[in-house]
Amino acid sequence: MTGTVETGLGQRTRRLLAAWAWVVFAFLYVPIVVLVVFSFNASARVNIWGGFSLAWYGEALSNEVITSAIRVSLIVAAVSTAVSVVLGTAVALALDRYRFKGRRALDGTIYLPIVIPDITMAVMLLVFFAEAFKFIDSFGPRFTLGISTVALSHIAFNISFVCVVVRARLDQFDRTLEEAARDLYATGWQTFRRVTLPLIMPGIAAGGLLALTLSLDDVVISAFVAGPGSTTLPVYVFSSIRRGVTPELNAISTLMLTASITLVLGALALQRRRASASQQTQVL
């Protein structure tokens, strides 16, 4: 049944709980809403409302440093998501249904990039790239920190997140469906392509979305492994905040908020459609 849960609490406690919940929702949303509202402020003073204006958006988007940062962020996010979705899904499949040498070591290591703090991951990769470049340089080619080091670092943490999400999906997987396909003379590849892959697709999509979000979100690791000219948007925003709050920053932040909220809502809509579609097939 879908009715209200009987928790055995008194009337007054229940009212207090409801009030508290809305206070918390306000706490979660008010700062964001205020930020967005003030991004449309015509006044350059951050605390005075001077009328509605889109001037700061124009200013932000005509700033070449910012547009270049947006471009870097998008490239890094696309590349790191694509690579980590493939590698992470393969690792998840291997861990879920195969026994092989080194499986336990891999199983333990895969969670580490999720657990350790960003700052330690950042300095680890910084030191690693410095040493690796020293080593490679002795053979001739010269490498420096840049967009590729940022992308390589993002893949390093995204593989783990994709793997965990896909594995959660594989956990709920009904293996008899694969057996049925096999019994109906499907080859291993056909079974994977026609049965396994469609069934874990929501997991892969969710993992990819998470990877995309984390890549666009990351500031600490990118700040350490980016070189001149490969600044991502969050790194730009981060260093600008240190210099002071400007209405231009509000405008960029609002653009970033819009992008991430669109991603989440899009994902939710997609999921809902898929869920209703699968319900229909069940009815049939």
Added chain:
Amino acid sequence: MQPANRPPASTGASGEEAAEVAKRRQGMLLASPGSLYLLIFFVVPLALISVYSFATRTSTGRTSLSGWNVESYRAIGDDVIVGIIGRSAWLATLTTALCLAVGYPFAYYIATRPRHLRAVLLVLVMIPFWTNGLVRVFAIRFLLGSNGPASALSESMGFGTFRILFTPTAVTIGMVYSFLTLMVLPLYVALERMDWSLTEAARDLYASGSKAFWKVTLPLTKSGIVAGSVLVFVPSFGSYVVPDILGGAKTLLVGSYIARQFRDARNYPLGAALSVLLIVAMLVAVALNQRSGSGADSGDRPRRRGRGRAHAEPEPVAAP
């Protein structure tokens, strides 16, 4: 009944063995690209940072790998650094406690709504969580700034401007704001799979509402409390962005201190030693959580594991 394209599994031991070997190879093949990547870009850097923590900082700020020593670890015992670690631990503990206090009633409310409302409220919880973390810290900075909207509001109401930015209070607010959802989600999962007939039974046996809560509901949601606390404590302790944007000189935390060693101070070995310490601390926290989590699971609710749990968890998109 033997599919032509399957290895003849039932013909004998050697066939089974061959299939087993093929399966092993297939697994290796699937896992190797990802494993190789992790090896190069995670395990090697991890090993390097451990090596660096035993290196020496030369007078020019370079790192010399000749002559290993534990100087950097000894330096951690310095009063200044102990103070920074202590402050980080205190702020992380405070953040965790506040998240629990704020988040428990909140999760309780959501988990006890009718099913369709629950889904909507959960989406409302997830939206801020999925929006850019840096932007959310910036929103707090903007709101609390001495010439920001909150200050302007309090001035117009006659309370005068308030100076909260760059204090530990501001950092704590920012951390609670950033990490609250990490507490709410596991609490929600635990409360959602609560068997409410148990509190009903307690009430039937003349327990008061609050007694039923403290003696039944709270112990049954222990796994959610522990998981949420670890999820909040770990990023708070190593936090770098929040104290950097909202904190001042008095709120130097271990994350920022590590960053400093690799940026301005150029004392890589000390930064490396602190990183190793931070990683070990995180691993211990997570291991403790796993032990208590699995203990609570098998002890409290033997019937409610497996698929039931999978369904109780928020949808894939909602998973952190």
